[in-house]
Amino acid sequence: MTGLFAAAPSAVSFDTPANIAFAVIAVVMVIAAVRVVTTRNVVHAALWLMIVLGGNGLLYLLLQAEFVAMTQFLVYLGAIVVLFLFGIMLTRAPLGRSDDLDNDQRWMGVAVSLILLVVIGYSLIKTYSDDKLTFGAVRNAGTNAQTQDLATSIFVDYLVPFEVVSVLLLAALIGAIVLARRD
Amino acid sequence: MTGVLSAIELAYWQQTTIRLLAGLVAVLLLTGGVVYLYLFKFVSFMQSRLGPMEAGPYGSLQLLAEVGKWIQKEDISTKDADKFIFGLAPAVVLVSTFLMFVVIPAGPNAVMADLGTGIYYVLAISSLSVIGILMAGWASANKYALMGALRAGGQLIAYELPLVLGVLGVVIQAGSLNLQDIVYAQSNGEIFGISAIGNPYILTQFVAFAIFMIAVQAELTQTPFDMPIAESELVAGYQVEYSGIRFLVYFIAEFATAVGFAAIASTLFLGGWALPASWGFSDTAMHVIGPINVSIKAVFLVGVVFWVRFTFPRFREDQLQRLAWKGLIPLALANIVVTAILKVVF
Numbered sequence: 001m002t003g004l005f006a007a008a009p010s011a012v013s014f015d016t017p018a019n020i021a022f023a024v025i026a027v028v029m030v031i032a033a034v035r036v037v038t039t040r041n042v043v044h045a046a047l048w049l050m051i052v053l054g055g056n057g058l059l060y061l062l063l064q065a066e067f068v069a070m071t072q073f074l075v076y077l078g079a080i081v082v083l084f085l086f087g088i089m090l091t092r093a094p095l096g097r098s099d100d101l102d103n104d105q106r107w108m109g110v111a112v113s114l115i116l117l118v119v120i121g122y123s124l125i126k127t128y129s130d131d132k133l134t135f136g137a138v139r140n141a142g143t144n145a146q147t148q149d150l151a152t153s154i155f156v157d158y159l160v161p162f163e164v165v166s167v168l169l170l171a172a173l174i175g176a177i178v179l180a181r182r183d
Numbered sequence: 184m185t186g187v188l189s190a191i192e193l194a195y196w197q198q199t200t201i202r203l204l205a206g207l208v209a210v211l212l213l214t215g216g217v218v219y220l221y222l223f224k225f226v227s228f229m230q231s232r233l234g235p236m237e238a239g240p241y242g243s244l245q246l247l248a249e250v251g252k253w254i255q256k257e258d259i260s261t262k263d264a265d266k267f268i269f270g271l272a273p274a275v276v277l278v279s280t281f282l283m284f285v286v287i288p289a290g291p292n293a294v295m296a297d298l299g300t301g302i303y304y305v306l307a308i309s310s311l312s313v314i315g316i317l318m319a320g321w322a323s324a325n326k327y328a329l330m331g332a333l334r335a336g337g338q339l340i341a342y343e344l345p346l347v348l349g350v351l352g353v354v355i356q357a358g359s360l361n362l363q364d365i366v367y368a369q370s371n372g373e374i375f376g377i378s379a380i381g382n383p384y385i386l387t388q389f390v391a392f393a394i395f396m397i398a399v400q401a402e403l404t405q406t407p408f409d410m411p412i413a414e415s416e417l418v419a420g421y422q423v424e425y426s427g428i429r430f431l432v433y434f435i436a437e438f439a440t441a442v443g444f445a446a447i448a449s450t451l452f453l454g455g456w457a458l459p460a461s462w463g464f465s466d467t468a469m470h471v472i473g474p475i476n477v478s479i480k481a482v483f484l485v486g487v488v489f490w491v492r493f494t495f496p497r498f499r500e501d502q503l504q505r506l507a508w509k510g511l512i513p514l515a516l517a518n519i520v521v522t523a524i525l526k527v528v529f
Contacts, residue, residue: 043265067300071303073311074303074347077307077310077311078307078310078311079343082310082314082317082340083340085314085336086317086336086340089317089321089332095263095264095324143299144359144364147299147300
């Protein structure tokens, strides 16, 4: 799959195929994201969400983060969306339109997402405005080099945050079990 | 390859087209062969009957006759069905099946994409088929289909964990996620200094192999794990409303997935396309021997899957979940710990 983006062997700063691919994926993701909240069918919303999350994985592939992309596919598409669909179908799975899906907090939602956009956009531009992304040839294609880099940064440079996050997740897991079991 | 062939320079798209066509032909031939060999003949002999005998010698063309029959049938769906999702679901299942084959190596160069994250990619892509199954069950507007899809969802989520955790043992021992690296690690490996048969990981990772094969059986929803399509309670589960060519797509996907997982298992545990390095075959010879080698191993492992399928009775839903969560997952975690310790010690 990464071979798809390995067309230009020389390191060019502006790679047309990669940028076209990014534009197409981004447009599809935005349309799908809007449909997630506007569709009148809760199962369709989950399926549109699947397109958004899958497009996210493709963006990771464009950035040559193969391992992160595969994790995105395995965890978000293979587990989380499946869990959403499973939950919807286990409780009620209405076919066709359901009109009670609208939420009267929608203006609050718009405001929150606009604030998020401004905050994230500002911090990203502030931090990375001088960096140039180079697409072009895949580095170390067919080897574990990039996965090893990722492993090194998680288990050497960021070991303490990693362990803190795992304890947090474990606590959330135990909490969920305690809440679910009433006995 | 000979000098003539290596002198030919192919553009990227030409290589890709050739690889796609060769891969498609190999997958469909293997799938068809497996269906004839096991589903038509093997089971018949196990049940003391002959199986199909009329179409072609020993009924070998029966599958083509069946395909012709399915293609002619009318494509129908229920009145309330969500037509778009209903039509999309078989495609999702088929695509996630065929994408699995992209990274399976069949020779020194015979791999469609040599991804660094090879085996992880396979596990991620194969987990997408459950989305297609849930879509099918919901869009059919049939309560049996919905119940079948729910059972499939619960089962496939439960058995995905032992599948991933079982593979981790092999990844730790080989030190790589790349399937070619795993093949070479087995071919060049040695057991206590003996390199006569290399080091096929079935010898050192037999626990992982057992977990992997059981989980594959469940992922394929083959008996004894066929609660999702239990014909005596749910008619055919999520497939109940499908007919004609859409049912054919599910049929192909089911057996192609069996071939795919068997090829993965033979790559991870039986040495894949490679022969032990000490036997001294050159790369040139392996271009020819490799695909045959991995195909024979894969067909043999599909045979094991079908042997279990036709021998065991069906699990009950709670037994099935208990086996995954209380049996296989702790066993797989223990296998990872032991493998990691031994990897550090040796």
